Amino acid sequence: MTQSKGLVLVVEDERHIADLQRLYLTREGFGVHTESDGMAGLAAVARLRPVAIVLDIGLPGLDGTDFCRRLRAADDWTPVILVTARDEEADRILGLEIGADDYLTKPFSPRELVARLKAVLRRTAGPPGSAILGTGRLRLDPGRRTALRDGEPLELTTTEFNLLAHLLARPGQVFSREQLRAQVWGHADYGDSRVVDVYVSQLRAKLGDASPIRTVRGIGYSAQEPGR
Incomplete structure (x- = not known):
């Protein structure tokens, strides 16, 4: 079985968008697990311990901002990229203030998502091979x-x-x-x-x-x- 760069959790209730994200992330060597509502996504974080989360804000059950708040309140600092259809400065600032690592507004290029994800992982990783x-x-x-x-x-x-x-x-x-x-x-x-x-x-x-x-x-x- 081919070694992956790690598992990315995609929490997105629009199936075609989730499928597109899965396609591009898989091409880049990531494993991908998807959930379509906030509570299921939060449970998946605890169960699977992904390397990063791509999180839609407008989710049923538990929206993305509350999802992120609960994650950080539990002292879980898994990298999070927030995705939303709303392009307002207040939303972007709120997302970053509650602990998101980056922010994308729909519609966006899947290639940009991959590039942002790689950048976030580089920032949050320690120096490679530094510890015996x-x-x-x-x-x-x-x-x-x-x-x-x-x-x-x-x-x-x-x-x-x-x-x-x-x-x-x-x-x-x-x-x-x-x-x-x-x-x-x-x-x-x-x-x-x-x-x-x-x-x-x-x-x-x-x-x-x-x-x-x-x-x-x-x-x-x-x-x-x-x-x-």
């Missing part, structure tokens, strides 16, 4: 894409490396299989959760007793120091 990840006898260098166990190189596939790095970057945090599919593979709707189990099994076989991956029954996986 490790626990116990393992060391991963995301910048150089190298992995060591007891100082010896490990041969990991791209997906194995990405999955292990994702867990090691957040030690102790428990991820569901659905979250890992969204965050590592970039595809929330990749239906068979066993794919995560298969990759975890492969990693454990390669890491042996140095593996930090722990199964959390009924939930998913986390990375912890071996022996804990």
